[in-house]
Amino acid sequence: EVQLVQSGAEVKMPGESLKISCKASADTFPTYWIGWVRQMSGRGLEWMGMIYPGDSDTRYSPSFQGQVTISVDKSISTAYLHWSSLKASDSAMYYCASATEGPYVFDIWGQGTMVTVSS
């Protein structure tokens, strides 16, 4: 069974860059979509975007287009979420999730990465 392990919590200052990761355990990594979901403190789930590792096809929510970059390194079964210039409003928990049962059905989730942006 696929497992997703995310990188650890981050504390950054506004304006800094950040890349968090999501490593999959399965050899089938290139054959299903990996998505990213934001959850701000005390709030609901927001889909940010997703990537298909097989061909790096990437889709973004209009709300996050241009704000983050999703990428993948197939050789190490790892997906990434990158910010070039963080804002305080990027403080949140970020989850990666795989869609092995359909492109937008997120059946396996990582444990989450807490990002705190504060001066």
Next chain:
Amino acid sequence: DIQMTQAPSSLSASVGDRVTISCQASQPISNSLNWYQQKPGKAPELLIYDASKLETGVPSRFTGSGSGTDFTFAIDSLQPEDIATYYCQQSDNLPPSFGQGTRLEMK
């Protein structure tokens, strides 16, 4: 974008109760509706996909129904470990939007 509206936003119930949550899509989505459970401090977990299919390993007291724009999620005989927030999510088209969540508390 498709908007998903859940009701109620919170509810309180007792052990053994039957609990129902509704989810309405702003346009028809066939049966492309999924339900997730999120316990405090944990990642969400998929319970039901395609409106009514139970994910492997999920107890049968969880059920889903509906199609088009109106969907229902139910828990038969509520258990203490079911205390969580529940989200619906449409998987019909991009972006795959979530409902705002229903917080379930024990009475």
